[in-house]
Amino acid sequence: MSSKSLLLLENSEKRRNGSRLSPGRHRGKCAHFRLFPEFLPSRVAYSAGFAARRRLGQALRLRPRAIPGVALLLFLALFGAAQARLVETPYFAAATASGRLPAIGERVPQQPAVARSGTPGVPGGTLHMLMASPHDTRMMVVYGYARLVAYTPWLELVPDILASVDVADGRVFTLHLRKGMKWSDGHPFTAEDFRYWFKDVAQNPKLSPAGLPIELLPRGEVPRFEVLDETTVRYSWTQPNPLFLPSLAGPDPLYIYAPAHYLKQFHKKYADKTHLATLIKQYRVRNWAALHNKMDGSYRNNNPDLPSLEPWILKTPLPAPLIVFERNPYYYRIDEAGHQLPYIDRVELTLADSRIIPAKTGAGESDLQARYLNFDNYTFLKRGEERNRYHVRLWRTGPGSEWALYPNLNTEDPVWRGLMRDLRFRRALSLAVDRHEINQVIYFGLGIEGQNTLLPQSPLYRPEYRSAWAQYDLDDANRLLDLIGLKRGSGGIRQLPDGRPAEIIVEDNGETSEQSDVLELIRDSWRQLGIRLFAKPSQLTLFRHRVFSGAAVMSLDKGIENGLATAEMPPWELAPTTQQQLEWPKWGQYFETKGKAGEPPDLPSAIRLKNLYQQWLAATGHDQHIAIWREMLKIWADEVYSIGTVAGIPQPIVVSDRLRNVPEKGIYNWDPGAYFGIYKPDRFWFASPVPSAARAASAAAHR
C-alpha cells in the first residue's frame, strides 16, 4: 500500500473518531476498526454522512447500562422538523388525492429514519435487473436490507427499523420500535407482531417443530420475552447472547416478528374454523400449519399479499417471467429533503438463464447487475459501456480466498487421513502453491495473495495470518515431505506409506471453469514435490455428498465466507461447527447435531478451536471477543486447515449511467454486506427519469 493511501486511511480514521460523542466509551471498537479508503464507497458522497453524524453527536444516546463495545449508533430522528417538510411522493399523488391512500404524513412513522448518506435524489423511475431463478425474489429482501438493526458500510451495527436498542451486559436487549410505523398494507407495526411470532409461531410445535432458532438459545436457554408497551419489547437471558443482534442484521435475517394481523387468519388459534377449512382446501395443503408456512415467508418473498417492511414490495403473483416490485407506501425512511424513500418507484426483475445474463447485461438490459456476472465477463462488459450507457465498476469480494483447497481430515482412506492430519504435510502442500502465478495468470494480478483468512479490511486482520506458510518455497516443502518419510518412487512421484503413488484427487463442484484453471496451475507446482494432482469436477450435490461422507480426499471451494469479520461476529468458520466445513465435515456435524451424528474432533488444535468458539459465545466484553478471535486466527494460520490461493477478486458491477448513489468502490459480500444492502439501495435514484417505454423507443432510435 502506498504511503499516500496510508495517510488517507489515517485521516479517515480521525474523521470517524471525531464524529463520536464519547470515544472513551467506544474505545477498542474504533481503534481496531480499519478500512482502506478505496473501500469507502464514494468518499465525497459519504462525507455528507460524516458531517451529519457529527451534528447528530449531541443526540447520540447510550443508556448508562449499555456496555462499552456494543457500539450501537442510535439515530434519533429530528422528527418535529422532518415532519413539517415531508413531500408527497409523485407516484402516489393520484392515490392520495382520491383518498385511496392516506397522505404522506400519515404513512411515515412519527419518528422516521432519516437517511443522510449519498446525494439527495429525485423520486421516480423503474430499476431493471436480471435474475435467473424464480427463487430470486428473495434477492429483493437482501438488496432492500430493511432490518431491525443493520450494518453500515463501515460494518457498524446500528438500529434501522428499530428506533433504538438498549443492551445490558450483553444479555438483556430492549428493542424500541418507531412510533407510528406501519406495514406495507397500512396496519401498525407494533409489539404485537413480536409477541405473535415468539409465542404463536416460534413456540408452536406444529409451526416450528424444531423450536426456537439457535440464535435465540445461548446454551439452550430460552429467553424471557416481555412486552413493555405498544412499541417496546425485551428479550433477556441470564447469560450473554452475542449471536442475537448480528443474526437480525444478516442478509437472510432472523425474523423475530411477523405480520400478525395478516397471518392470524391462517393460525388455528385465531382463525375462524370454517374459513380456515375452505382456505386449506383452496390452496390444496394438508393442514393449517402447512398453509401458515406457505403464506408466511418474509425472506422467501413469494407471496404478494404478505405485508412487508422492505422498500419495495412484490406485486406479481408468482411464478412469472417478469416480476414487478412497487415502492412501499409506508416505508420508514425519508431523506433530508422530506422525500419518502425509496427514490425508485418500481423494480422489475426479468428472468433469464444465468448463462445468458452477462450477454444481456452487456446489451444494456439491466440498470444494476452483479448477480450472475463473473470476473471473466469484465472485458466483454467493458466493451459495451459506451454503446449501452452503463459503467462497469469493480468491487472487492468478501471471501477469505477466492478458491481454497480443503484437505479432508475426515476422509475414509486411513493412509490419506493420516497424512491430511499431519501438519507438515498440509504446510508442504501450501508452500508449493505458487499464488503469484495464479494471481497473474487468472486474475490479471488484481487479487490479494495468501492464505484463506480475514481480508485487510477486517479490523482483526494481521498480515502474518495471510502470509503464514504462503510463500512459494519448493525446497522447504520438499524438506517437510522428506521428514514425513515419503520416498520418491518411479518417475519422481512420492510413495505413500503403503506403497501407493501419492496421487491426490481434488474434487470441485464443476460450476465454473475457473476452478479447473486454478487446479491446473497448482498441479504443475505440486508435480515438483513429487505429488500428482488430478482434478475431478462433479456436480454440486454429488460433490458435497462425497466430501461429507469422506469419499473425497481433498476438495476445492470458496474460502471462508466472511473475510470482513469484526470481533462482534461469531468466529464459527474457524472452528469445527458445521458439516458445511469441507476440511472437517464429520467434526462439524458432531457439533451441529450435539453429538447425534458425525465424529468428535480428535486433533488437539481442532478441539482447542471448538472450545475457543464456545468461550466466544459466553464472553461478554469486546476485549474478550478480540482476544479469542486473535487466538483462533493464529491457530488457524499455523495449522493450515485450508490452503488459500488468492482473495479479494473484483466483482464486476454494471451500473446504468443514469443511476446515482451507487458507490464507485465497495464490497460485494453476502454477510456482512447483503450485496448492495449495506449501501441502502433505497437511496439509489435515477437522474432524469424517463418512462421505460420512451427509453426503449429512444434506444431503438439511437441504434
Place this chain on the structure above:
Amino acid sequence: MGRYIVHRLLVMIPTLIAISIVVFTIINLPPGNYFTSYIAELQASGQKADLVRIHFLEQQYGFDRPLWQQYLYWVGGLLHGDMGYSFLFNEPVNQVIGDRLLLTFIVSFTTIIFTYLVAFPIGVYSATHQYSWSDHSLTLLGFLGLATPNFLLALVLLYLANVYFGISIGGLMDPHYLDQPWSWGKAASVLAHLWIPVIVIGLGGTAAMIRRLRANLLDELQKQYVVTARAKGLPPLKLLFKYPLRMALNPFISDIGSLLPQVISGAVIVSVVMSLPTTGPMLLAALRSQDMYLAGSFLMFLAFMTVVGVLLSDLALAALDPRIRLQAGRRQ
C-alpha cells in the same frame, strides 16, 4: 385395419408402464432428492436453509416413504391427469408445462416449416443435378450447417442481431411485453425474435434433410420405371413429381413419429443458450435440481407423444403407400 389399431393401442399400455418405471428409477438414481440439492445450493451460497420447512415439505410430499410407494403415488396422479407438483417453480406441473407449451409449439412449427421450405427444393434440385457445380456448392453449404455447433451459431446471431437490429438478447419477446396480454405489438416482437432460433435450430435439420432427400431421390431416379416414363416422353417435371418424388417421401412420413415429441420438447441446448421460454430449458432445470415430478411427468408426456407419433406415422404410411397397405393385409 380396425383390429390393427386396437392392437397397437393395447401394446402402448405396457410400453408406457415400462417407460414410466425406467424414468422414475433413473430420476431417483442420484443420491438425495430435490430438497437435498436445494439445501446444497442454498448452503453453497452461504444462505441458511430453512431445514424445518424443508423437513415439513419432505413429509408432505411423501419423500420419507419407500420408493415404490412414491412411484405408485405419482403414477396414480398421472392417471387422473394430475402430474404432481413442481418444487422448483412452486406450481402444479400442469401449469408449468402449460405456460410454456404454446411458445414451444410456435418455435417448433415455424422451425419445421422453415426446414421443409428450404430442404425440399434444394434436395430435389441437387438430386436432379447430381455432381453439377451447383450441387456441390449446395452440398457444401449443407455440410457447413450440419457441422457448425448450434449453440455457437446461436450466440453469434444473437450478438449480431442485438448490435445491428437492436433486438434484445435471448427470450422470445422484448422484456417489457413479458407481463402483458397478447397484442399486435407483442406478436410482432415475438416474430422479430423468432427468426434466430428458427434459423439456428432449423439449419442442422435442413442439412440432414437435404442429404436424405437427395439420396432417396437418386435411388429412385436410377430405376427402370423412370427410364421407361422418360422414353415414353413424359414431361420431366410431371414425371419427377408424380413418381420418384412420391416414392422418396416415405422416410419423411415415418419421421412424423419423432417429430411429435420434438415439437413439444424443442431443441434443448439452443433454447438454453438463447434463454427461450420453452419446455427444453425447463426440463434441463428440472433434471439438474432433481425436481422429480416435473422431470418425470414431462418425460412421460414426451414418451406418450412418441408412442402416439409412431402410431400415427405408421397409419399415414399405410394410407399413402399402397404397397405397405397390401403387404400388411396379406400377412393378416
